[in-house]
Amino acid sequence: MPSRPTIRDVAARAGVTDMTVSRVVNRSGPVSEGVRRRVEQAIEELGYVPSRLARGLRSKRTLTIALVVSDITNPFFTTIARGVEDAASDQELLVMVCNTDESEEEETRYLGMLAGQNVDGVLLVPAKGAENACALAERRRLPLVLLERRIPGNAHSLVHCDVRSGARRMMEHLLKLGHREFALLTSPIGLTTADDRVEGALEALKGTGGRATVFSERLNRETSGKAVERWMALNPRPTAIFALNNLLTIGALKALRARGFRVPQDVSLAGFDDLPEPLLENPFLTVVSQPSYEIGKAGFELLLAEIANPGFAHREVMLQPELVIRDSCGSPTVFE
Amino acid sequence: MPSRPTIRDVAARAGVTDMTVSRVVNRSGPVSEGVRRRVEQAIEELGYVPSRLARGLRSKRTLTIALVVSDITNPFFTTIARGVEDAASDQELLVMVCNTDESEEEETRYLGMLAGQNVDGVLLVPAKGAENACALAERRRLPLVLLERRIPGNAHSLVHCDVRSGARRMMEHLLKLGHREFALLTSPIGLTTADDRVEGALEALKGTGGRATVFSERLNRETSGKAVERWMALNPRPTAIFALNNLLTIGALKALRARGFRVPQDVSLAGFDDLPEPLLENPFLTVVSQPSYEIGKAGFELLLAEIANPGFAHREVMLQPELVIRDSCGSPTVFE
DNA sequence: TTGTAGGCGTTATCAT
DNA sequence: ATGATAACGCCTACAA
Numbered sequence: 001m002p003s004r005p006t007i008r009d010v011a012a013r014a015g016v017t018d019m020t021v022s023r024v025v026n027r028s029g030p031v032s033e034g035v036r037r038r039v040e041q042a043i044e045e046l047g048y049v050p051s052r053l054a055r056g057l058r059s060k061r062t063l064t065i066a067l068v069v070s071d072i073t074n075p076f077f078t079t080i081a082r083g084v085e086d087a088a089s090d091q092e093l094l095v096m097v098c099n100t101d102e103s104e105e106e107e108t109r110y111l112g113m114l115a116g117q118n119v120d121g122v123l124l125v126p127a128k129g130a131e132n133a134c135a136l137a138e139r140r141r142l143p144l145v146l147l148e149r150r151i152p153g154n155a156h157s158l159v160h161c162d163v164r165s166g167a168r169r170m171m172e173h174l175l176k177l178g179h180r181e182f183a184l185l186t187s188p189i190g191l192t193t194a195d196d197r198v199e200g201a202l203e204a205l206k207g208t209g210g211r212a213t214v215f216s217e218r219l220n221r222e223t224s225g226k227a228v229e230r231w232m233a234l235n236p237r238p239t240a241i242f243a244l245n246n247l248l249t250i251g252a253l254k255a256l257r258a259r260g261f262r263v264p265q266d267v268s269l270a271g272f273d274d275l276p277e278p279l280l281e282n283p284f285l286t287v288v289s290q291p292s293y294e295i296g297k298a299g300f301e302l303l304l305a306e307i308a309n310p311g312f313a314h315r316e317v318m319l320q321p322e323l324v325i326r327d328s329c330g331s332p333t334v335f336e
Numbered sequence: 337m338p339s340r341p342t343i344r345d346v347a348a349r350a351g352v353t354d355m356t357v358s359r360v361v362n363r364s365g366p367v368s369e370g371v372r373r374r375v376e377q378a379i380e381e382l383g384y385v386p387s388r389l390a391r392g393l394r395s396k397r398t399l400t401i402a403l404v405v406s407d408i409t410n411p412f413f414t415t416i417a418r419g420v421e422d423a424a425s426d427q428e429l430l431v432m433v434c435n436t437d438e439s440e441e442e443e444t445r446y447l448g449m450l451a452g453q454n455v456d457g458v459l460l461v462p463a464k465g466a467e468n469a470c471a472l473a474e475r476r477r478l479p480l481v482l483l484e485r486r487i488p489g490n491a492h493s494l495v496h497c498d499v500r501s502g503a504r505r506m507m508e509h510l511l512k513l514g515h516r517e518f519a520l521l522t523s524p525i526g527l528t529t530a531d532d533r534v535e536g537a538l539e540a541l542k543g544t545g546g547r548a549t550v551f552s553e554r555l556n557r558e559t560s561g562k563a564v565e566r567w568m569a570l571n572p573r574p575t576a577i578f579a580l581n582n583l584l585t586i587g588a589l590k591a592l593r594a595r596g597f598r599v600p601q602d603v604s605l606a607g608f609d610d611l612p613e614p615l616l617e618n619p620f621l622t623v624v625s626q627p628s629y630e631i632g633k634a635g636f637e638l639l640l641a642e643i644a645n646p647g648f649a650h651r652e653v654m655l656q657p658e659l660v661i662r663d664s665c666g667s668p669t670v671f672e
Numbered sequence: 673t674t675g676t677a678g679g680c681g682t683t684a685t686c687a688t
Numbered sequence: 689a690t691g692a693t694a695a696c697g698c699c700t701a702c703a704a
Contacts, residue, residue, distance in 0.1 A: 004453060004476055006697055017675055022699060030673055047475040052452035053392045054697030057680045062389065064432070064454070073418045073612060075411075082409045085435055094449060096400070097433045099421055113430060117340065117681095118388035118400070118454075139383040140340055250617050275615065276409060281586050282618065342681055353691055358683060366689055390681030393696045453697095 005046040013042040025050055056118070065303060066096040066114045067296075068107065068124045069147075073099075076246055076273045076292050077125065080147065083296020084123060091304070093120075102189060104129045108136065115140040121303045123296075126151050128189050143306040147299045150192040157306055159299040159317045163193055163272075166288040166321035167200030170242060170270050173286075173323060175208055178331045179240040179268065182212035183231040185252055186244045197244040197272065213238070219251030228259045232267075239267060239332035246273035249285060253328075268329035286329040289322045341382040349378040361386055392454070401639060402432040402450045403459045403632075404443065405483075409435075412582055412609045412628050413461065416483065419632025420459060427640070429456075438525060440465045444472065451476040457639045459632075462487050464525050479642040483635045486528040493642055495635040495653045499529055499608075502624040502657035503536030506578060506606050509622075509659060511544055514667045515576040515604065518548035519567040521588055522580045533580040533608065549574070555587030564595045568603075575603060575668035582609035585621060589664075604665035622665040625658045 007025075011018045016035060023029040024039040031039070042048070056062040067084050069077040081097060088095045096119065100106040104127050111133045114122055121143035124133065130151055137144040146158040174182070184201055186194050198214055205212060213234055217227050231238060241256075243249040249271030256263055263269045274280075274289040298317050305312070343361075347354045352371060359365040360375040367375070378384070392398035403420050405413040417433060424431045432455065436442040440463050447469040450458055457479035460469065466487055473480040473492075482494040510518070520537055522530050534550055541548055549570055553563050567574060577592075579585040585607030592599055599605045610616075610625040634653050641648070 007699095008697080018698075019676085020674060023674090026699085028699085032673060035673085047472075049448060049451045049453075049476060051393075051697050052449075052454040053389055053398065054680090055452075055699075056389045056454075057387075057393055057682090057697080058699045060680080062454070066430075071418070072408075072421070073411075073414055075409075075414075075615065078409055078411075078414050081433065082407070082435065085408070085433065089435070092449065094402075094432050094434070094454075096430050097417065097421060098430070099418065099425070112385060113388075113428065115385045116388040116391075117385075118392075118398070118430075136383075140385060247614055250615060253617055278583055279411065279586060279611065279615075281589055281621070285617070343683095344681080354682080355692085356690060359690085362683085364683085368689060371689080387681050390696090391683075393681080393698090394683045396696080 005048045007048070007050065010039065010042045010046055010048045013046065014038040060117075062118055062120055063092060064094045064096065064119050065300075066098060066110075066119045066122045068098045068100060068110055068114075068122060070100050070102045070125060070127060072097055074246070075275055075279070076290065079276060079292035080125075080296035080299070083293040084300050085296075087297045087300035100127055102127045104132060107133045111136045111142075115142050117142075121145070121307045123147055123299045123303055125149060128191060141310065143303060143310055145299050145303040145306060147295060148193060152192065155314050157302045157314045157316065159295050159302060159319070160193070161290045161295060161319045161321050163288070163290070163321060164196045164200035164203070166272075166290070166323070167197040167242075167244070168204040169323055170286075170288050171201045171204035171210075171212075173325065174240045174242070174268065174270060174329060175204065175210055177240075177268070177329060180208075180210045180332075181234070181236050181238045181240070182210065183234065183238040183241045184212050184214045184244065185217050185231075185241065185248045186214060187248065188216040188218055194244060201242060201244075212242075217248060217251075219248060219255060224251060224255035225259065228255045228261070232259075232261070240270065240329065241267055242270045244272050246271065246275075249273070249287065253285070263328050264330040265333065268332070270329050274324060284327050286326045287324050289324045291319050291321070294319055341384045343384070343386065346375065346378045346382055346384045349382060350374045396453075398454050398456055399428060400430045400432065400455050401457045401459065401636075402434060402446075402455045404434045404436060404446055404450075405461045406436050406438045406463060408433055410582070411611055411615070412626065415612060415628035416461075416632035416635070419629040420636050421632075423633045423636035436463055438463045440468060443469045447472045447478075451478050453478075457481070457643045459483055459635045459639055461485060464527060477646065479639060479646055481635050481639040481642060483631060484529060488528065491650050493638045493650045493652065495631050495638060495655070496529070497626045497631060497655045497657050499624070499626070499657060500532045500536030500539070502608075502626070502659070503533040503578075503580070504540040505659050506622075506624050507537045507540035507546075507548075509661065510576045510578070510604065510606060510665060511540065511546055513576075513604070513665060516544075516546045516668075517570070517572050517574045517576070518546065519570065519574040519577045520548050520550045520580065521553050521567075521577060521584045522550060523584065524552040524554055530580060537578060537580075548578075553584060553587075555584060555591060560587060560591035561595065564591045564597070568595075568597070576606065576665065577603055578606045580608050582607065582611075585609070585623065589621070599664050600666040601669065604668070606665050610660060620663050622662045623660050625660045627655050627657070630655055 098110045271287040434446045607623040
């Protein structure tokens with residue numbers, strides 16, 4: 001009942017010591033041609049695979065990183081994950097994925113587990129109040145790069161997207177179409193990135209005579225009907241609705257339709273975050289699209305730098321979102 | 337410049353040996369109340385987190401598993417991943433995610449990395465020709481559970497979905513609507529699950545006078561126009577198209593529309609695999625929906641059993657898909 | 673070019 | 689209830 005072969009099993013079979021095998025495996029030293037061949041054959045015959053565990057214990061490198069997001073099921077994060085994994089895979093690194101559901105507690109729990117140095121670094125999309133998690137990483141000297149969301153007063157490296165400009169440009173687009181009355185939909189959890197979006201949108205209004213009302217919404221089957229009523233009860237009634245994240249966008253679309261409002265004939269609807277092209281059954285929604293795949297890739301690169309040079313220069317990468325103009329926004333129409 | 341504290345740092349600070357600390361941390365032995373408190377305080381003060389690496393090296397358990405899928409970006413796999421991660425998280429296990437893009441080579445590469453025993457087990461959605469990967473796992477005694485797709489003649493535990501019955505039931509539904517001429521769309525890579533779907537669909541036709549033509553398609557912007565022509569050139573022309581996976585379903589819908597065919601007025605379109613409800617902007621597609629979240633959860637449970645009892649009874653779990661009837665299929669209409 | 677010694681941070685086992 | 693010892697599998701440093 002042979003257990004998994006170790007480096008010493010290989011060594012024995014090849015008639016050398018474990019060090020020689022180690023040299024062959026890692027090309028970390030000179031080995032004569034004949035010995036190399038014998039060792040390689042032994043490795044082959046035994047099906048030897050070096051233990052990353054033991055290796056990590058010595059070298060302090062596990063060749064593994066973690067990606068902590070709120071919900072991998074959200075296509076925005078899914079695409080980030082794919083970007084991270086592709087980049088990591090190129091370097092023969094493995095990636096763990098953790099879902100926090102925006103819970104600070106889960107986040108802290110995960111960072112605790114990850115700090116058990118089974119991971120060389122962490123890519124974190126921080127939940128509200130991620131200070132705990134960051135402090136934990138700091139304490140354990142765990143390289144950490146933030147993704148997508150800032151933490152006020154935090155000095156970690158960060159990859160994010162210029163959502164403020166994205167929101168502003170979308171509003172400018174809507175203004176150009178002739179809209180002046182807006183409803184802005186944002187999520188009730190106070191994320192920096194959500195605030196940035198709101199601010200960007202409002203910025204665009206300055207000196208235009210446009211007006212926006214901000215609604216904090218969590219849309220689901222029960223709440224969405226009432227929400228639509230609130231938006232449309234505004235006086236004057238908004239001609240354009242700008243939903244500041246992807247779930248809100250879809251939620252708003254469904255809710256509006258359910259109440260008999262046609263988009264864009266009755267109201268324009270602009271959104272944030274796109275769905276991957278192959279999943280888009282009906283390219284329709286005009287959105288601010290964030291380069292999520294690139295966020296993942298860039299995050300990985302920064303993390304790699306951080307790992308190689310811990311606490312060196314904390315850097316910030318800001319990517320530009322893209323305005324994707326489709327069919328859900330038109331010129332305002334006047335009712336009755 | 338203190339490095340990460342080890343169990344011995346804690347021991348020193350608490351005035352005990354590392355073994356005592358170990359006992360406190362793992363509740364693995366008797367510790368007097370006072371000592372326990374001192375140790376706990378030292379742990380707190382130092383911010384000690386046990387090394388999973390060292391732990392794993394000793395105990396042969398890393399409390400980590402891997403999920404290997406073709407593409408995490410496909411919502412079907414994303415949801416599986418979420419199911420796995422939720423279940424794993426309950427047991428304080430971490431999950432690695434790997435994308436193979438259906439490449440046997442990538443799959444083998446990943447299994448090699450994972451076999452470096454930094455993982456207690458693997459959940460694999462096998463690509464075509466995953467025998468290599470399975471053999472590798474076998475050799476390294478790496479617990480492995482297959483997800484979603486069978487491998488002919490393979491003895492590993494398996495969680496999948498009764499796609500044959502799902503496809504059959506969908507066809508029965510279409511027959512009941514009056515359809516007799518079908519186009520079946522399947523992917524060109526020869527997956528067992530794809531074959532099962534085709535067979536299930538054809539089964540339903542027996543003795544009904546219905547007829548189906550099978551097309552192996554890879555739909556993209558270039559190919560899809562010609563593909564539509566092929567389907568619709570059938571004589572008699574199909575009144576219903578059944579796409580056997582989610583990408584084909586969306587692809588077919590877009591392609592048909594682009595060629596001016598309205599769904600369902602001109603052709604009915606049935607699909608496989610659903611999008612998560614919150615992402616469904618416009619619930620429209622009639623589909624066979626697989627319980628992907630549950631596949632993930634069940635897979636994890638099986639893997640846990642496998643880990644606890646390696647090579648015990650290889651089990652198979654088959655979940656039932658659900659017919660989701662929406663608006664993309666109607667009764668056949670006659671042209672010209 | 674190859675080998676020896678020792679330790680990375682834990683925990684199993686045996687001893688006190 | 690606590691401690692001493694060894695070992696998990698590998699690699700760094702040094703020696704031959």
